[in-house]
Amino acid sequence: MKLLQAGPSPFVRKVLVTLHETGQIDQVEQVQVAASPVAPDPALIAANPVGKIPALVRPDGPTLYDSRVICRFLDARAEGGLYPESRVWDTLVLEATADGIMDAAVLIVYEERFRAREMVSMDWIEGQWGKAARALDALETRWMSHLAGRMDMGHIAVACALGYLDFRHDARKWRIGRPALAAWFEAFAERDSMKATDPTS
Known part of the structure; x- marks a missing residue:
């Protein structure tokens, strides 16, 4: 999996903390992209038409975006219990x-x-x-x-x-x-x- 991220985004950090807490940080490649609201990176737009980070590119399914969606997916994947x-x-x-x-x-x-x-x-x-x-x-x-x-x-x-x-x-x-x-x-x-x-x- 690849996590598209940019700068010190708190939404990206939320995903990264979740990856650490669920023991999955080594299973995701972190890819830096430009996430300007006026000129987003073409690679980011290809993954998320809204052009916002974070976006989680999966090899076996559609890209996930919005930190809440990504965190819920990662928690379910690891059975982390973060949504009791x-x-x-x-x-x-x-x-x-x-x-x-x-x-x-x-x-x-x-x-x-x-x-x-x-x-x-x-x-x-x-x-x-x-x-x-x-x-x-x-x-x-x-x-x-x-x-x-x-x-x-x-x-x-x-x-x-x-x-x-x-x-x-x-x-x-x-x-x-x-x-x-x-x-x-x-x-x-x-x-x-x-x-x-x-x-x-």
């Missing part, structure tokens, strides 16, 4: 919440990097950050009991989202007012899978 039936809906909602943070954080980067400076909308940027901030507040107030339990895909997704905020939006100081979430992340970030995929290393 006993709490699968909570796990999926938590993963979606984390992905929402990633989406908003990436869109802020795109707005600042790919739009002409005179066209950058600070209102739009703050609107995106508002989505992330509300999701962070929800994690702090509603989801800490879940995060304190056995690791599932929700944990991985949240950790990758928070790691991306540190990497790209450190000035936003997401830890302020969220001490429980900050303490949880500090501990989770010590996992070997997180260290091996740290974009700053």
Whole structure:
């Protein structure tokens, strides 16, 4: 299998952490592609018509894309138990919440990097950050009991989202007012899978 990836994408990191946690990292070739929203790599478009990463090219089936689809496939393939039936809906909602943070954080980067400076909308940027901030507040107030339990895909997704905020939006100081979430992340970030995929290393 080949994983098409680009730069420090938190969605790619989520897949890589999943590969590490399920013991499959050595079974996937990592292939760097260009994932610009305005000029995506032809190789990426051939695998995923939407032109977004990550995309998992399989020798025995169609390419999989969207990190949630890929992670669900990899977990099923390894029987990793990252989507436990006993709490699968909570796990999926938590993963979606984390992905929402990633989406908003990436869109802020795109707005600042790919739009002409005179066209950058600070209102739009703050609107995106508002989505992330509300999701962070929800994690702090509603989801800490879940995060304190056995690791599932929700944990991985949240950790990758928070790691991306540190990497790209450190000035936003997401830890302020969220001490429980900050303490949880500090501990989770010590996992070997997180260290091996740290974009700053």
